[in-house]
Amino acid sequence: MAKYIxxxxxxxxxxxxxxxxxxxxxxxxxxxxxxxxxxxxxxxxVDPGTMSPFQHGEVYVTDDGxxxxxxxxxxxxxTSTRTTRAHNWTAGRIYESIIRKERxxxxxxxxxxxxxxxxxxxxxxxxxxxxxxDIVIVEIGGTVGDIESLPFLEAVRQMRLTLGPxxxxxxHLTLVPFISTSGELKTKPTQHSVKELRxxxxxxxxxxxxxxxxxxxxxxxxISLFTNVPIEAVISAKDAESIYEIPINFAKEGLDAxxxxxxxxxxxxxxxxxxxxxxxxxxxxxxxxxxxxxxKYAGLHDSYISLxxxxxxxxxxxxxxxxxxxxxAENLEEGEIEETLGEKDGILVPGGFGVRGxxxxxxxxxxxxxxxxxxxxxxxGMQCASIEFARNVAGLAGANSSEFDPKTAHKVxxxxxxxxxxxxxxxxxRLGQYFCRVKKNTFAYKAYRGLSIHExxxxxxxxxxxxxxxxxxxxxxxxxxxxEYGLVxxxxxxxxxxxxxxxxxxxFKSKPVEPHPLFKAFIGASYAYRLKRNQDRAKS
Numbered sequence: 001m002a003k004y005i006x007x008x009x010x011x012x013x014x015x016x017x018x019x020x021x022x023x024x025x026x027x028x029x030x031x032x033x034x035x036x037x038x039x040x041x042x043x044x045x046v047d048p049g050t051m052s053p054f055q056h057g058e059v060y061v062t063d064d065g066x067x068x069x070x071x072x073x074x075x076x077x078x079t080s081t082r083t084t085r086a087h088n089w090t091a092g093r094i095y096e097s098i099i100r101k102e103r104x105x106x107x108x109x110x111x112x113x114x115x116x117x118x119x120x121x122x123x124x125x126x127x128x129x130x131x132x133x134d135i136v137i138v139e140i141g142g143t144v145g146d147i148e149s150l151p152f153l154e155a156v157r158q159m160r161l162t163l164g165p166x167x168x169x170x171x172h173l174t175l176v177p178f179i180s181t182s183g184e185l186k187t188k189p190t191q192h193s194v195k196e197l198r199x200x201x202x203x204x205x206x207x208x209x210x211x212x213x214x215x216x217x218x219x220x221x222x223i224s225l226f227t228n229v230p231i232e233a234v235i236s237a238k239d240a241e242s243i244y245e246i247p248i249n250f251a252k253e254g255l256d257a258x259x260x261x262x263x264x265x266x267x268x269x270x271x272x273x274x275x276x277x278x279x280x281x282x283x284x285x286x287x288x289x290x291x292x293x294x295x296k297y298a299g300l301h302d303s304y305i306s307l308x309x310x311x312x313x314x315x316x317x318x319x320x321x322x323x324x325x326x327x328x329a330e331n332l333e334e335g336e337i338e339e340t341l342g343e344k345d346g347i348l349v350p351g352g353f354g355v356r357g358x359x360x361x362x363x364x365x366x367x368x369x370x371x372x373x374x375x376x377x378x379x380x381g382m383q384c385a386s387i388e389f390a391r392n393v394a395g396l397a398g399a400n401s402s403e404f405d406p407k408t409a410h411k412v413x414x415x416x417x418x419x420x421x422x423x424x425x426x427x428x429x430r431l432g433q434y435f436c437r438v439k440k441n442t443f444a445y446k447a448y449r450g451l452s453i454h455e456x457x458x459x460x461x462x463x464x465x466x467x468x469x470x471x472x473x474x475x476x477x478x479x480x481x482x483x484e485y486g487l488v489x490x491x492x493x494x495x496x497x498x499x500x501x502x503x504x505x506x507x508f509k510s511k512p513v514e515p516h517p518l519f520k521a522f523i524g525a526s527y528a529y530r531l532k533r534n535q536d537r538a539k540s
Contacts (some may be wrong), residue, residue, distance in 0.1 A: 002130035003167045003263050005137045006156045008202075010144040010193025011175040015210045016073030019243050020173050021139040022078035026247040026275065027256040029079055031268040033134045035118035037075040037413060039068070039088045040122070041141040042148040046092040053303035060306065061458045061508055062087070064275045065432025071139060073306045077511050078247070086128040094121050114151050114305045122155035123162075143171075144196045154253040156203040166264045172197060172204035173237065176211040176219070185211060187223050200477070204229055205262055206255070208237040233258050242282050244512050247275055274513045278316060285321040289527045292344040294364040296357040307350055307378070310510035316517030320527055329357030332364055340365050345533075346526030351379030351459070351505065355404045374498040374525040376518065379459050382501030383413045386463055386471070386491055394474040396467075403461050412471075416462040416487075430457045434482055434504070436489040440456070442479035443500045444490050447521035453480070455504035462503070497523030 005024065009017045018039070025035045040046075048056045049067030058070040066085035075081055098121055102112050130136050140156065142149040160168045166254040174190040180331035190209060197204060207229050209215050215223075215236040224231040235253045238247055250256070253270060261269050280475040291311060295304060308324060315322035327340060329349075341347060347368040349361045361381065368375035383401055390399035390412045398405075416430055436453050438444045445451070465486060468478060480490030480502070493499035502518065510516035 001135050001163075002133050003124065003165065003169070003264075003265070004159060004163065005135060005171060005259065005263075006159070007137065007139045007171045007173065008144055008153070008156075008197065008204075009140075009142070009173045010196065011189045013143050013216050015173050015175060017139050017141070017173050017239075018069075018074045019078075019246055020171075020237065021071070022074040022258070023247040023250055024255070025075065025079040025081065025137055026272075027251055027270070028135055028137075028259070030247075030251075030270045030272050030275075031256065031260065032271075032495070033265070033268075034132065035079060035137060036081040036129050036133045037072075037079065037083075037087070037137040037139065038126070038129060039071050039075075039139045039141060040125070040152050041069055041088070041090045042146065042152060043090055044092040044095070044148075045090055046096055047088070047090060050301070058303055058305045061431060061456045061457070061505065063433040063454075063456065067431065067458070069141070073309075073508065076508075077309065084129075086125070089122075089125045091465055094118065094125070094151075097121055106201045115154065118151045119155040119158060122152055123159060126155070126159065134265075144193055149533055150200070153197075153200055153202060160202075160390045165262075169206070169259060169262055170197075170202055170204045171206045171208060173208040173210060176209045176215060176223075179211055184214075185215065185219050187219060187226070190223055191226045195228070198228075203336075206233045206235060206258060208255075210237045210239075212239045214238050215453070220456050234261075242279075244275070244278055244282055248272065248279060266450075278512050281316045281319050284319070285315070286319045286324055287527070288321040289315065289345045289523060289530055290323045290325060290343065291348055291523075291526060292325050292364070293348050293350065294329050294332065294361055295350045296329050296352045296354070296361075304350055306505075306507040306510070307531050308517055309512070310507035310519045311348070311523065313510045313512050313515035314473075314521075314523035316512060316513040317520040318524055318527060320523060322523060327364075329364070331358035332360035333357070337363055337367050341373070344373065345530040346374040346376070346522060348375075348522070349377045349381030349384055351381065353380075358384065358404055362391075366392060367463060369493060369496070369499065372497055372529075374529050375500070376522045377501030378507070379457075379503060379505060382491060383461060383463070385499075385501040386476070387412050389476050389491075389493075390467065390471060393476075394471050396470075401461055407522050410467070411464055412467050414464045415460060425466055429460050430462070431454060434487075434489075435484065436504070437482045437483050438490070439477075439479045442477060442490075443492050443498055443521065444479045444502075447517040449517070455502070455506060456508045457504045459503065463491070471496075476494050497529055498522065504523045 007021045028035050047067045060068045060070050062083050064084050068088035072083045156506045174193045220234040311322045361384045364383050390396040396410040399410035399412045400408040403409045477492040479492045489503050491501045506516045506518045
């Protein structure tokens, strides 16, 4: 039977429960335990798929096509777990399931109530990923004290009653602020947060105390006294320069030993060698590379959190620090572009929806193509690259996507349901993992070092195969395709240092200790371009 660790948060939102849960997973895997991690969000949306990036940040996509919370990306990057639809539940999805059962008469005429029906549904979801795992880590979203999270916390309380203390562990992440005017840390917010938890029947076993500095022993002692948590289980969660320091920091605090002791599991020899090597690369880069990110959500970095980290991973592979210059696509639609992109080592155009900023993205593609700057286009970025090539190289004036101009004479990009055969793709979006066959002697082949790949998708529009022959004759290389549906997955340019657009989202499969091949290749090409440019300038 799997054991459960429940991670809750208090005082304020945004303390980093997702990173904390992922780091705990890293530590437990380093002892050889099989783990997985779930996220339960108390909001009423069924999933974050229709939520604005400004509201919720990035939508993370799993292999099975679930649109999920961005914390699942942390879980996959920090551990070996592969998340699915069963790893992310919202209050909306829980209630939807209950109402569906009620309409079918499955409750046999009973009055459907929060207890036991909602809590039973939540507890059933806790068990959905327990098979073949020693430990299931469950992150409860929101902040203790929020009314919408109460059913989830009640379900957590019941789990201890059902499974016993040796099979359930409560970890609470809280804030210990430093007040600069008085020059001291304050423990009162933590005391009140734990009091809220205890009022609903949950006594935390471990406290993770988030602060901008290490929590001194006397403050740990005070927190222990007022919260009834043993002092050795009051863990300092100090702010870190890099999120990849956090598992190492927790290990230094002995968090893994405490967890295993409380769960009555044997301590095996901890092996964090790969993370220690990673941390050395993070802290000691040999040089840097400057990447322009031309997006439409540049003001909110959480909108591209997997992408940002995948770029970092590509840098780690070469022991480089990646500096990302956020550029709002709309700002490139008019005026001089050289002063904005002229000193960049690489240009990346990410995914997105809607027409805003499209012409700015297309201008960025033109600049990368004409000036031989390494380029990576992802999803919408690949579509922009195809449109730009069709207009400016193949001579198809006004070429566009039917998403942006339904009346264009050249729908180089079109709605995928217009392309599907006999309705076999279904729905309006292509979601989840699909197979791609890679062509030899291409940038993609050199990066992947293979002919067969599987990548994750989230989009409604596809490259129109009617234009494949025409654009190929003009010089566009179609280096990756889905053979089952005949869909274009990767396009490239000949006679360019490195230019590649992919319809899928490679960032969803990148890990810090296993950088995705495309990001590794893109950063490598960008650094080579930087060195050559500097050498050429030195000669002149």
